[in-house]
Amino acid sequence: MSRTWRVGVAGLGTVGAELVRFLQAQPDFAPGRDRVEVTAVSARDRARPRPCRLEGLAWFDDPVELARSPGIDLFVELIGGAEGAAKAAVLAALDAGKPVCTANKAMIAHHGQALADLAEAKDVPLLFEAAVMGGTPAVKLLREGLLGEDVRTLAGILNGTCNFILSEMERSERSFGEVLSEAQRLGYAEADPTTDVGGFDAGHKIAILAALAFGYAPNLECAEISGIERIELLDIRLARDLGYRIKLIASAQREAGGAVVRVAPALVPLAHPLAQAGGALNALFVEGARVGRLYLQGPGAGAGPTAAAVAADIADVIAGARRPVFQRPANELLPCPPADPGHRSGKVFIRLMVHDRPGVIAAVSEALAKAQVSIDSFLQRPVDETGVVPIVLTTQPASEAAVADAVGHIAELDALVQPPRVLPLARI
Numbered sequence: 027m028s029r030t031w032r033v034g035v036a037g038l039g040t041v042g043a044e045l046v047r048f049l050q051a052q053p054d055f056a057p058g059r060d061r062v063e064v065t066a067v068s069a070r071d072r073a074r075p076r077p078c079r080l081e082g083l084a085w086f087d088d089p090v091e092l093a094r095s096p097g098i099d100l101f102v103e104l105i106g107g108a109e110g111a112a113k114a115a116v117l118a119a120l121d122a123g124k125p126v127c128t129a130n131k132a133m134i135a136h137h138g139q140a141l142a143d144l145a146e147a148k149d150v151p152l153l154f155e156a157a158v159m160g161g162t163p164a165v166k167l168l169r170e171g172l173l174g175e176d177v178r179t180l181a182g183i184l185n186g187t188c189n190f191i192l193s194e195m196e197r198s199e200r201s202f203g204e205v206l207s208e209a210q211r212l213g214y215a216e217a218d219p220t221t222d223v224g225g226f227d228a229g230h231k232i233a234i235l236a237a238l239a240f241g242y243a244p245n246l247e248c249a250e251i252s253g254i255e256r257i258e259l260l261d262i263r264l265a266r267d268l269g270y271r272i273k274l275i276a277s278a279q280r281e282a283g284g285a286v287v288r289v290a291p292a293l294v295p296l297a298h299p300l301a302q303a304g305g306a307l308n309a310l311f312v313e314g315a316r317v318g319r320l321y322l323q324g325p326g327a328g329a330g331p332t333a334a335a336v337a338a339d340i341a342d343v344i345a346g347a348r349r350p351v352f353q354r355p356a357n358e359l360l361p362c363p364p365a366d367p368g369h370r371s372g373k374v375f376i377r378l379m380v381h382d383r384p385g386v387i388a389a390v391s392e393a394l395a396k397a398q399v400s401i402d403s404f405l406q407r408p409v410d411e412t413g414v415v416p417i418v419l420t421t422q423p424a425s426e427a428a429v430a431d432a433v434g435h436i437a438e439l440d441a442l443v444q445p446p447r448v449l450p451l452a453r454i
């Protein structure tokens with residue numbers, strides 16, 4: 027028996043309009059004999075021109091009404107935002123027993139547990155492949171492909187805007203501010219870029235991936251987030267001289283009874299595939315006990331790739347896929363405890379801007395030695411016209427507490443002209 031699935035799409039912006047256009051062009055794209063028909067839509071401005079046909083479709087000013095409408099069998103949320111209309115509409119659709127597909131990473135990261143509780147209580151799918159890495163199937167990889175695997179490490183470039191800015195700073199030797207302005211002009215960055223450049227968007231995505239990989243409920247509280255706003259061209263140049271590239275790395279590691287979930291600019295060895303993912307690309311490196319090292323790369327955003335991921339979720343609903351929303355049933359999801367800082371360790375890059383005086387390097391070495399932090403590599407650049415010299419070093423693996431102790435002592439040296447810049451080396 028074949029069936030027509032009546033789909034309601036809330037949000038007709040970049041992704042929503044492209045999805046409607048695709049479903050109208052290929053209503054029988056899903057394997058099997060079932061078809062898809064977009065019957066109803068919701069957006070704010072009815073008069074706005076859209077790249078899809080709206081004649082004959084029911085229009086809802088209120089997406090919650092659309093979500094509850096008896097005229098749809100499946101609800102697609104492409105409005106965005108953790109709260110407000112998007113969340114209210116998704117809750118309404120699940121409550122009405124309708125499957126939901128969404129690309130909304132902020133909502134899943136903030137409310138994943140509550141939404142999974144409701145979806146599973148109502149026995150309806152809640153799918154969100156497009157929420158992380160656009161059309162590159164990272165969610166499916168972790169939720170299905172690696173089910174049962176002991177995933178140890180995730181490290182990814184999950185924000186295309188930051189990757190574009192860092193790549194462009196290095197390529198064109200321009201400052202963060204100059205490249206950000208260009209990215210805004212080209213439409214790669216929002217007028218208010220805080221969510222992207224502050225690391226929060228990547229934070230939403232790594233919280234979702236960590237939940238899928240480790241069996242946790244998504245928990246943003248557990249994530250330590252810093253962005254790329256303070257990265258200077260000098261850091262990029264000096265890192266490259268030492269054999270690294272600076273990337274905004276979103277990572278999650280299981281450690282000491284918890285997990286370290288973090289977004290931070292970090293140094294990646296130039297030969298590593300994550301260092302090669304330039305421009306606005308997204309990439310994800312996964313390491314598991316049995317599968318070894320896996321690597322995914324692709325466009326993390328854009329109308330086509332993102333709509334393709336939503337369409338794949340719709341096909342899964344049609345195929346009758348019934349899986350827990352995250353890695354395990356919602357009532358078995360574990361809290362995500364932050365790993366004990368005393369047990370956390372890694373290598374770091376330290377950049378110091380110092381007055382060129384005798385004894386400075388000895389004082390820096392002494393502060394590190396006192397804290398039991400060993401130097402791995404060291405570089406000093408020529409003195410500039412103001413008499414200031416950049417010194418950079420990378421350390422051997424050391425506890426975060428020991429590094430903080432050493433950096434605290436270095437920061438007190440008279441010769442320093444600005445606070446030390448400390449960046450982690452990516453653990454990959």
Ligand SMILES: NC(=O)c1ccc[n+]([C@@H]2O[C@H](COP(=O)([O-])OP(=O)(O)OC[C@H]3O[C@@H](n4cnc5c(N)ncnc54)[C@H](OP(=O)(O)O)[C@@H]3O)[C@@H](O)[C@H]2O)c1
Binds near residue numbers: 037068071
């Ligand atoms: N863009 C991407 O490449 C991308 C990639 C991955 C994930 N995502 C996610 O996909 C979702 C949609 O992103 P987008 O880029 O398509 O956003 P967008 O272009 O800003 O579109 C948002 C749409 O939602 C509608 N809308 C806003 N508030 C509404 C309300 N209260 N009631 C009804 N409709 C409302 C807007 O209506 P009007 O058109 O009338 O203003 C617009 O059509 C977000 O969760 C985003 O994070 C996007």
